[in-house]
Amino acid sequence: xxxxxxxxxxxxxxxxxxxxxxxxxxxxxxxxxxxxxxxxxxxxxxxxxxxxxxxxxxxxxxxxxxxxxxxxxxxxxxxxxxxxxxxxxxxxxxxxxxxxxxxxxx
Amino acid sequence: xxxxxxxxxxxxxxxxxxxxxxxxxxxxxxxxxxxxxxxxxxxxxxxxxxxxxxxxxxxxxxxxxxxxxxxxxxxxxxxxxxxxxxxxxxxxxxxxxxxxxxxxxxxxxxxxxxxxxxxxxxxxxxxxxxxxxxxxxxxxxxxxxxxxxxxxxxxxxxxxxxxxxxxxxxxxxxxxxxxxxxxxxxxxxxxxxxxxxxxxxxxxxxxxxxxxxxxxxxxxxxxxxxxxxxxxxxxxxxxxxxxxxxxxxxxxxxxxxxxxxxxxxxxxxxxxxxxxxxxxxxxxxxxxxxxxxxxxxxxxxxxxxxxxxxxxxxxxxxxxxxxxxxxxxxxxxxxxxxxxxxxxxxxxxxxxxxxxxxxxxxxxxxxxxxxxxxxxxxxxxxxxxxxxxxxxx
Numbered sequence: 220x221x222x223x224x225x226x227x228x229x230x231x232x233x234x235x236x237x238x239x240x241x242x243x244x245x246x247x248x249x250x251x252x253x254x255x256x257x258x259x260x261x262x263x264x265x266x267x268x269x270x271x272x273x274x275x276x277x278x279x280x281x282x283x284x285x286x287x288x289x290x291x292x293x294x295x296x297x298x299x300x301x302x303x304x305x306x307x308x309x310x311x312x313x314x315x316x317x318x319x320x321x322x323x324x325x
Numbered sequence: 326x327x328x329x330x331x332x333x334x335x336x337x338x339x340x341x342x343x344x345x346x347x348x349x350x351x352x353x354x355x356x357x358x359x360x361x362x363x364x365x366x367x368x369x370x371x372x373x374x375x376x377x378x379x380x381x382x383x384x385x386x387x388x389x390x391x392x393x394x395x396x397x398x399x400x401x402x403x404x405x406x407x408x409x410x411x412x413x414x415x416x417x418x419x420x421x422x423x424x425x426x427x428x429x430x431x432x433x434x435x436x437x438x439x440x441x442x443x444x445x446x447x448x449x450x451x452x453x454x455x456x457x458x459x460x461x462x463x464x465x466x467x468x469x470x471x472x473x474x475x476x477x478x479x480x481x482x483x484x485x486x487x488x489x490x491x492x493x494x495x496x497x498x499x500x501x502x503x504x505x506x507x508x509x510x511x512x513x514x515x516x517x518x519x520x521x522x523x524x525x526x527x528x529x530x531x532x533x534x535x536x537x538x539x540x541x542x543x544x545x546x547x548x549x550x551x552x553x554x555x556x557x558x559x560x561x562x563x564x565x566x567x568x569x570x571x572x573x574x575x576x577x578x579x580x581x582x583x584x585x586x587x588x589x590x591x592x593x594x595x596x597x598x599x600x601x602x603x604x605x606x607x608x609x610x611x612x613x614x615x616x617x618x619x620x621x622x623x624x625x626x627x628x629x630x631x632x633x634x635x636x637x638x639x640x641x642x643x644x645x646x647x648x649x650x651x652x653x654x655x656x657x658x659x660x661x662x663x664x665x666x667x668x669x670x671x672x673x674x675x676x677x678x679x680x681x682x683x684x685x686x687x688x689x690x691x692x693x694x695x696x697x698x699x700x701x702x703x704x705x706x707x708x709x710x711x712x713x714x715x716x717x718x
Binding site for chain 2: 238251253256258259262264265266267289290291292293294295296297323325
């Protein structure tokens with residue numbers, strides 16, 4: 220099962236196994252990783268699962284679509300590496316993915 | 326600016342308990358009703374004509390363009406985002422509010438928007454508090470050293486923590502949604518449902534470890550595991566949720582067996598020793614006597630707990646002064662041993678048949694270490710009969 224590392228803004232790291240097909244947001248929620256809220260449950264409608272993808276993984280995670288780009292308006296401190304983690308679905312190619320969490324989701 | 330509304334419409338909106346703004350396409354406030362004035366702390370004359378950003382703005386670090394989003398939502402009034410996205414209100418005092426908004430296009434030609442505002446600050450705060458409490462509680466359950474298994478009204482597993490995964494050798498993903506009885510040996514499954522149903526209907530909300538006997542779990546590899554269990558029930562919408570806390574007692578039982586075996590071995594050695602042995606506490610009270618010591622005493626009634634120097638095996642001297650001197654000497658020897666001194670001497674005992682025995686007698690401290698502290702826990706008194714080795718006087 221692919222492993223994903225979530226790094227909280229305070230540096231705490233959570234390395235968890237996330238099944239293929241499950242979103243990075245859901246993987247965080249299932250493994251009780253704090254700092255990813257996912258209020259809308261993965262509808263790309265709330266901007267509370269904002270993450271920064273580590274640069275070396277950005278290309279493999281793909282580009283955000285128009286809806287995600289729009290919703291990122293509500294996230295805080297957005298950068299070119301910002302993604303909504305509900306829109307990144309784990310694949311074997313993403314085994315080892317590292318994402319950093321912002322200081323706030325609200 | 327309030328000419329945007331006719332008087333009848335204005336009266337209706339001013340009567341509404343919900344806060345309403347009307348803004349134009351450029352984001353200027355054209356009207357606010359009384360409820361909006363109360364919510365935001367502004368009078369109509371102060372706010373009408375001002376940019377809506379005066380009262381609804383992005384937060385630092387956010388790039389949201391409020392007017393663009395209001396226009397977007399007006400075009401899609403049932404957008405799912407409206408359920409989850411909130412805007413930030415800024416009242417006259419400077420305080421911030423979280424505002425849930427709905428938008429409708431009021432005048433397509435002029436692109437005026439009617440915006441309703443609902444203060445969800447407290448609701449969001451409570452929601453956050455509940456989520457944080459859930460996260461903390463869930464993390465505790467996830468890592469706790471007991472297995473936690475939850476089941477629903479049909480006795481299907483709904484939660485399975487990491488310790489449960491390690492104990493039963495199945496993952497949460499494999500067992501959640503499956504009958505909890507899969508975690509029991511076949512012979513217990515039939516009665517298990519009845520026990521749970523009886524617990525569901527019982528008045529007690531919980532049964533704790535120690536209130537019930539040991540149970541047996543079944544691991545994926547077929548091993549049967551002795552367990553202690555606590556169970557509690559919570560009714561949600563009239564349906565029970567059962568939560569079971571399971572403690573693996575294999576190690577404890579093995580330790581108990583090892584301790585019992587060890588106790589048996591040492592008890593045998595103690596009892597079968599040729600020397601008379603007494604175990605005495607540091608104050609001099611007798612704790613135990615082995616069979617050789619009991620044989621010397623004959624009647625051991627009252628011996629346990631009695632001061633060692635008052636046991637009837639010491640010679641019952643007619644000379645009271647000498648008897649007291651010997652008792653004090655033995656009492657002093659016990660006190661010195663309680664301070665850590667080893668004592669070895671020759672003593673004289675009298676057995677049941679009034680036979681005198683010369684004894685190679687010793688008092689040795691038994692040390693106990695707790696943390697950095699070392700103390701005498703008890704005193705081992707041993708006597709070896711050397712009468713036959715001593716030339717008659």
